[in-house]
Amino acid sequence: MKAVVFSLDGKKLHDVELPGAFGADVDSGLIKRAVLSIRSKAIQPKGTYPLAGRENTARYLGRRSMPANERAINVERSRLPRLRNRRGRLSGRVANVPRAVGGPKAHPPKAEAIRAERINKKEKRAALVSAIAASARHDLVSKRHVLPEKISLPVVVEDSFESVSKTKQLKSVLASLNLLQDVEQAKLKTRRRAGKGKMRGRLSKKKKSILIVTGKNANVFKAARNLVGVDVCAAANLNAELLAPGCQPGRLAIWSESAIKFLNERGAKQ
Numbered sequence: 595m596k597a598v599v600f601s602l603d604g605k606k607l608h609d610v611e612l613p614g615a616f617g618a619d620v621d622s623g624l625i626k627r628a629v630l631s632i633r634s635k636a637i638q639p640k641g642t643y644p645l646a647g648r649e650n651t652a653r654y655l656g657r658r659s660m661p662a663n664e665r666a667i668n669v670e671r672s673r674l675p676r677l678r679n680r681r682g683r684l685s686g687r688v689a690n691v692p693r694a695v696g697g698p699k700a701h702p703p704k705a706e707a708i709r710a711e712r713i714n715k716k717e718k719r720a721a722l723v724s725a726i727a728a729s730a731r732h733d734l735v736s737k738r739h740v741l742p743e744k745i746s747l748p749v750v751v752e753d754s755f756e757s758v759s760k761t762k763q764l765k766s767v768l769a770s771l772n773l774l775q776d777v778e779q780a781k782l783k784t785r786r787r788a789g790k791g792k793m794r795g796r797l798s799k800k801k802k803s804i805l806i807v808t809g810k811n812a813n814v815f816k817a818a819r820n821l822v823g824v825d826v827c828a829a830a831n832l833n834a835e836l837l838a839p840g841c842q843p844g845r846l847a848i849w850s851e852s853a854i855k856f857l858n859e860r861g862a863k864q
Contacts, residue, residue, distance in 0.1 A: 597750045599851055602758075604770035610750055613857040618727040620734070621720070626841040628721030628834035631713040641705030647698030651678040652690035718834070725837035725845075726857075729805075734844030739803070740776040741846070749773070750849045756812035764817040768804070776846060777803050780823035802839045807832065809852025829853040 595617050596609045652675040656667040663682030666673055674694070676686035692700040713721075728734050730748045735741060749771060758764050768774040780803035786792070787799050803823030806814060810828055818824045827836055829852075837845050 597748055597854075598746060599750045599752055600771060601752055602755060602767050602770065604772070607752060610851060610854055611858065612730075612748070612854065613726075613861045615723040615726040615857060615861065616730045616748060618723045620728045620731065620843055621724045622841075622843055624717060624721045625725050625728070625834050625838045625843050627711075627713055628718050628725075629838055629841045631711045631718070632833060632835045634709060634711040637709050639705045639707070639709070640703055641707070642699060642702040646702075647692075647696060648690055650689050652676055652686070652688070653678070655683060721834045722832060722837070725834045725843055726832075728843030729837055729845055729847045731844060735846050736844075738842060738844055739846040740779050742772040742775075745772065748847060748849055750851060750854055753809070753851050755848075756808045756810075756814050756850050756852070758817050759813035761817050761820045764814065764821070771848070773804060773846070773848070777821055777824060779803075781821075784822055802845065805836055805845050805847040806850075807847055807853045808850045809856050829856040 595612045595614075597612050597616075599607045599610050601607050654673065654675040655665050656673065657665060658668060662669055663684060666676065666683060669684060671684055672688070674688045675690045676683055677689050679686045688694045689697060691697050732741070732745075732747055735747060751767075751771070755767065758767060765774060765777075768777060780801040783801040785799055787796055791797075801823050802825070803821070804825075806818060806824065806826045807829055808814060808826065810830075815826045818826045825836060837843070837847065839845065
């Protein structure tokens with residue numbers, strides 16, 4: 595399986611041999627498992643202080659052998675722990691139980707809870723291969739991106755694309771590849787978030803656009819920062835979430851020639 599390598603002007607240069615991952619089967623269920631596993635590991639553990647509502651002198655004494663003012667049983671009062679005071683036990687306020695004022699929560703969130711969804715290494719690797727294959731399927735990519743009628747997927751660009759350092763220059767390259775319309779649509783679809791998320795640093799919702807895959811960290815990272823929905827990733831750091839955001843496979847990706855070479859070399863080692 596081969597693909598055409600384009601220049602920065604959109605001209606065809608030569609063909610390149612694609613890795614076997616681009617011709618693999620697409621398993622949307624496996625991709626969803628991998629994406630959910632990645633997202634669950636980003637959850638920050640949170641929980642309450644274990645002794646919250648329990649740092650007090652409240653005790654429950656249920657022995658009948660004690661004096662009536664010291665025990666909490668058979669005295670026509672609720673059998674609950676009460677705070678110690680200068681008078682008898684029954685004069686103290688109920689505490690140390692969830693129903694009491696200032697008491698602990700019944701079942702609070704616990705920081706030690708395991709919230710990460712585990713996935714086998716082979717399944718995670720297979721999900722990445724499946725997501726790469728989905729990025730080369732025109733029927734899947736066209737569902738979530740604006741594509742020109744005649745376009746061959748995957749889109750491979752020469753290595754000089756990685757040295758693009760200005761946003762204006764990057765937009766001209768995308769225009770020559772007939773892919774700028776998708777970036778502009780992502781900008782138009784940016785909208786204000788509804789609800790309390792606006793007060794928590796999530797003011798707006800943005801659409802995902804093009805994913806740029808490079809052979810290594812390059813200047814194009816800086817050029818793409820100002821474009822809404824555009825992500826840049828080195829080929830060594832690819833994962834299922836980048837290629838299938840929202841668990842939906844078929845993201846439009848631009849591959850540099852060195853990124854394709856890296857995938858070929860890694861596929862040969864595995």
